[in-house]
Amino acid sequence: MYNGNKNVAATEHNNMEIISASSENENDRFFDLFSAHYEWFYGNIAVDQIVKVWYRALLDAGFKKKSKRDFKDTLKLLDIGCGTGCYINPWRKKGFTVYGIDSSPSMIALARTKNENNDYADTFCVADIRNIKESIVTRHKYDVLTSHFNFLNLFPKNELKSIFNNIYLLSKRGGFWITDYSLPENLPQECMESYDVGNSKLTKRGFWNKRLNCFEHICKLDEKTINPRERYWFHSHATLRNILQETGWKLEKCYQSKVINGKLALSTFLDETEHTVIIMKRCE
Numbered sequence: 001m002y003n004g005n006k007n008v009a010a011t012e013h014n015n016m017e018i019i020s021a022s023s024e025n026e027n028d029r030f031f032d033l034f035s036a037h038y039e040w041f042y043g044n045i046a047v048d049q050i051v052k053v054w055y056r057a058l059l060d061a062g063f064k065k066k067s068k069r070d071f072k073d074t075l076k077l078l079d080i081g082c083g084t085g086c087y088i089n090p091w092r093k094k095g096f097t098v099y100g101i102d103s104s105p106s107m108i109a110l111a112r113t114k115n116e117n118n119d120y121a122d123t124f125c126v127a128d129i130r131n132i133k134e135s136i137v138t139r140h141k142y143d144v145l146t147s148h149f150n151f152l153n154l155f156p157k158n159e160l161k162s163i164f165n166n167i168y169l170l171s172k173r174g175g176f177w178i179t180d181y182s183l184p185e186n187l188p189q190e191c192m193e194s195y196d197v198g199n200s201k202l203t204k205r206g207f208w209n210k211r212l213n214c215f216e217h218i219c220k221l222d223e224k225t226i227n228p229r230e231r232y233w234f235h236s237h238a239t240l241r242n243i244l245q246e247t248g249w250k251l252e253k254c255y256q257s258k259v260i261n262g263k264l265a266l267s268t269f270l271d272e273t274e275h276t277v278i279i280m281k282r283c284e
Contacts, residue, residue: 026228035106078138085111
């Protein structure tokens, strides 16, 4: 249980890589500032449906549920980049003891507040997967690790290998990691979006930053610009496959993710322009 001490580290994880955020990656600070508006922006996502589909995909990939006689050894799941914790309860309903980490203190504070009347409010922890050493989550090894919301697009290529390695070290032998990412082919060179966020208006101007090779958003809430900027990097299937193999993962399943008749569906892989869900298994 979380006791407020962030200086807890398990000695078995001494081999974890520690990498600071790249100077061009300011997403940590962006989401920390954006946290107060996060629920307005993402609150209508059908998280129960997404978890239902992802869980079915895990079973298809070879994940095995515990039998009733094994109930004392509960299945543990770590949601990486959990934000305000919207996926925690749906995964709990699938029989997991769920922990959530996010590098944004404001996001974790909101997650705890939302769940303060639940017995799992203290399973949320401020932790950066690029430097997971000082975290309550290193007390455990996990059967399943999840990372939603195009997680792999939040990091430039030079940060990925350490992320894959650290997630590997948090998993049990034979553990699974399921995550998603998007490819850039369908993105315009520039775009302008506008949303109602409570009583305010959020505008996002998106464009390609050629110097950093990423898609960047300048966000304004009413007339106030949110600094720093939101940035997304795009990685080819080949790049990600090479990294996962180098860090001890085996690609079990790769799906194309689509919404059909209002419902999320996963179909077998894939063309180069779609949103992708991948399931990896830790090699023995």
